[in-house]
Amino acid sequence: MAISKEEIIHIAKLACLNLSEEEIEQYTKDMQEILEFANRINQVNTEGMDETIGANRKDNVFRKDEVIPFANREILLQNAPSQDEGMFSIPKVIH
Amino acid sequence: MELYEYTVHELVKKLENGEVTSTDITKSYLDRIKEKDPQVKAYVSVLEEKALAKAKQVDDNRKAGTPVSQFAGIPIGIKDNMCMTGIRTTCSSKMLENFIAPYDATVIEKFNKEDMVYLGKLNMDEFAMGSSTEYSAFFKTANPWDLSRVPGGSSGGSAAAVAAEMAPWALGSDTGGSIRQPASLCGVVGLKPTYGLVSRYGLVAFASSLDQIGPITKDVTDAAMLLNLIAGHDNKDATSINIEKKDYTQSLINNVKGMKIGLPKEYLGEGINEEVKQAILDVAKKYEELGATVEECSLDVGKYATAVYYIIACAEASSNLGRFDGIRYGYRTEKFNDLRDIYKNSRSEGFGPEVKRRIILGTYVLSSGYYDAYYKKAQKVRTVIKNAYDTLFEKYDILLTPTSPTTAFKMGEKSNNPLEMYLADIYTVPVNIGGLPGMSIPCALDSKGMPIGFQLIGKAFDETTIFKAAYTYEQNTNFRENKPTFKGGEK
Numbered sequence: 001m002a003i004s005k006e007e008i009i010h011i012a013k014l015a016c017l018n019l020s021e022e023e024i025e026q027y028t029k030d031m032q033e034i035l036e037f038a039n040r041i042n043q044v045n046t047e048g049m050d051e052t053i054g055a056n057r058k059d060n061v062f063r064k065d066e067v068i069p070f071a072n073r074e075i076l077l078q079n080a081p082s083q084d085e086g087m088f089s090i091p092k093v094i095h
Numbered sequence: 096m097e098l099y100e101y102t103v104h105e106l107v108k109k110l111e112n113g114e115v116t117s118t119d120i121t122k123s124y125l126d127r128i129k130e131k132d133p134q135v136k137a138y139v140s141v142l143e144e145k146a147l148a149k150a151k152q153v154d155d156n157r158k159a160g161t162p163v164s165q166f167a168g169i170p171i172g173i174k175d176n177m178c179m180t181g182i183r184t185t186c187s188s189k190m191l192e193n194f195i196a197p198y199d200a201t202v203i204e205k206f207n208k209e210d211m212v213y214l215g216k217l218n219m220d221e222f223a224m225g226s227s228t229e230y231s232a233f234f235k236t237a238n239p240w241d242l243s244r245v246p247g248g249s250s251g252g253s254a255a256a257v258a259a260e261m262a263p264w265a266l267g268s269d270t271g272g273s274i275r276q277p278a279s280l281c282g283v284v285g286l287k288p289t290y291g292l293v294s295r296y297g298l299v300a301f302a303s304s305l306d307q308i309g310p311i312t313k314d315v316t317d318a319a320m321l322l323n324l325i326a327g328h329d330n331k332d333a334t335s336i337n338i339e340k341k342d343y344t345q346s347l348i349n350n351v352k353g354m355k356i357g358l359p360k361e362y363l364g365e366g367i368n369e370e371v372k373q374a375i376l377d378v379a380k381k382y383e384e385l386g387a388t389v390e391e392c393s394l395d396v397g398k399y400a401t402a403v404y405y406i407i408a409c410a411e412a413s414s415n416l417g418r419f420d421g422i423r424y425g426y427r428t429e430k431f432n433d434l435r436d437i438y439k440n441s442r443s444e445g446f447g448p449e450v451k452r453r454i455i456l457g458t459y460v461l462s463s464g465y466y467d468a469y470y471k472k473a474q475k476v477r478t479v480i481k482n483a484y485d486t487l488f489e490k491y492d493i494l495l496t497p498t499s500p501t502t503a504f505k506m507g508e509k510s511n512n513p514l515e516m517y518l519a520d521i522y523t524v525p526v527n528i529g530g531l532p533g534m535s536i537p538c539a540l541d542s543k544g545m546p547i548g549f550q551l552i553g554k555a556f557d558e559t560t561i562f563k564a565a566y567t568y569e570q571n572t573n574f575r576e577n578k579p580t581f582k583g584g585e586k
Contacts, residue, residue: 008455015413015458016420017451018443027455033514034456038402038469044476051474052481054304054334056291056530056555061333075197081427088422091433 003031098123099260103169103317106263110168116157117150117168120263121212124170128214128261134584136236137246137256139175140183141215146170149212156210166324167210172262174253175216176223177308178297179203182213186299187231188221190419190426190445200297201332202266202308202325209324214262217252221447222416223273223301225249226519229510230449237506238281239579240545244503247277247519253311254281258579264312264321268298270305271404272498272523275535278311279498279548282537282577284318284565285311287523289556290530291336293322294329302411303334305404305527314575315536315565319343322558338556346562349570352386356564357491359394362522368501374539374547375497378568382495385567392491396483399476400525405517406460406473407528413457419445452513477528484529484552493560494552496522498535502545522550532558536565537574544580 008028012019019027070076073086082089098120101109109115125143132138153168173179176186178196180203185191199207206213220230228236228251236251238244239259246255250267254277257265267274269287278285286309293308300306310321323344328337358379363372379389421427421441428440446454460469487494500521509516526533532555535548553561569575 003459007459011455011458011462014462015454016417016438016442017446017454018439019451023448023451027452030452030513031456031459034405034517035459037514037517038406038460038473041399041402041406041469041472041476044396044399044479046472046475046479049475049478051471052304052477053474056289057334057336063330072197078197079194079424081421081425090422090437091431093434 003028003035099127099263101263102313103263103320106169107165116154117212118147118154120168121146121150121170124214124262131239131259131261131581134237134242134581135239135255135259135261136234137217137252137259137261138172138215139185139187139218139233139252142182142213146212146214149210153210153212164209168212170212170214170263171206172214172217172253172256172265173203174219174250174265174267176219176268176299177203177266178299179213182216184216184299186222187219187233188445188447188450189232192426194424198297201294201329203297205324217250217256217265219252220249221450222299222412223249223268223270224412224449224453226272226276226516227504227510228252228277229506230447232447235506238503239581240282241503241543241583242581243505243583244545245280245506247280247499247503249273250311251277254278254283254285257281257283257311257313264310264317266308266325267311268306268308269527270302270408271527272520274309274311275498275523275533275548275550276520278535279537280503280546282546282548282574282579283311283313284315284534284536285309286318286322286534286558286561287526287532288322288326288558289532290527291334292532292556292558293325294327294332294335296329296331300415302408303415304411305408315562315569316344316347318534319347319562336556341559343558343562346559347566348563349567351382351564351567354387354493354560354564355491356382356387356389357392357487357494358389359397359494359496360391361394361397362496366500366518366521367497370541371497371499371501371547375495375549378538378549379495381568381572382564385571389495390491392487394483394487394525396480397525400480400528401517401521403473403476403480403528404524405456406469407477409453409457410461410470411457413454413461416450416454421445449513480525481529484531488554493564496550496552498522498548498550502541502543502547526552531555532561534561534565536568538568538572539574540577
């Protein structure tokens, strides 16, 4: 299953990445090689096999849905590239 | 003998006897870092002031007769993907270059309770994606045994720091071999615990169903002590398991008589370096001499593990790294007109080439039309591999394999060929697929003077047998008489 440049462009869009012409070339080539290698999994008979979801536990983990207030707003905002009046600031969305 | 040359269990005794102070030990390491790190480049940040302040506080407490915990005042290095309040946590990525963690990882909380001393944060492949630490966005770390070679990865900074005695021990994280492979390439001990034994809370996520935090140490005893400190159930990590707490130092028993060791033949087949193969056969012979039985066995489906791994790990990574959008934290582009531009440009400028490659692969295998063929199929093959391990462990107590097919390779040798780099992990990846514990123990030097490590794989939550076998080997051999030479540096 060869992957095309167009597919890489589509995937990059889904992943929210801009790729340069060079990167598109490079990743198309890389993906072809990696997927060719990955296709070997089709040699394994998996009939009747379940998918492994968690590594070592199959039970669901529940906890009470409790609100635990975190008072230090400044600490949460300290890494924001842009903030205004105690809020994350972004460009106008609705025009 | 300098203080930085001792193991942690030796340093703990010296502190208890009052022979040395934490300040003495901390200074010894900080001086060593000043001397060696310009060549090795293991540290992203050195926390000199904080370390000395903490050491002094512990010394003052000891002097005043206040009871202190066993590891109070012992220094440690931390891989730079674990959060520490108020400290830069970069994942060696431009994306998080200025990120100050707002909380402590659970493992750090545990160290804080012990009053341990943080020497600094250690270099890694960006977001732990790589096997050589060459994919760090900041700088490459060198192997202390030959500075022109890689230390392995992704916990290359942690392994190189311990090997170069710039930290008595360190934490790494292991998603497909990122503790064991660099430990092997740097001649130190590295343990990936069973998935679920150590809380991942505060570890920046790469592939959540595979990631585990674990110790990188000078010897097996230190590894048992460090695992004691970090293991345990945590409500903040739903995948951590609530089992009775063990004291792993109780497993440091010099006796493997009657132990059944399986030697999977596929691990010694195609692609392995002859010297590595010979070293592993020598280890097998040693175990037989010591009273264990070593028997060849087969793990045929192991050859699919690397393919399964890159599908699952990249799928999970593409989802985990979706959070980096340039809004709440992390790098934000300067070039934008609207919100969409911020997302796209911040991610494109903030992530390095290998991270993008894996996001693309992961997005592809999860995308409509390919999900069943790749992701779902890989999840099923994962079950087949887990079952194959279960079958082997009905017969054997433990498995013996090489950790890495080769010793440390030259910088630049594989960094332009992603698939070749991925194959550096063929012996370690299956262990993460199975969620099992695995340890790399140094056993020999090759003809170039580079360390070779062997891997012991145990049943889930049976670190005990690994420690027993590793300790017995270590007590009856003398690898630790070898020291890194720091050769191969540019003049």
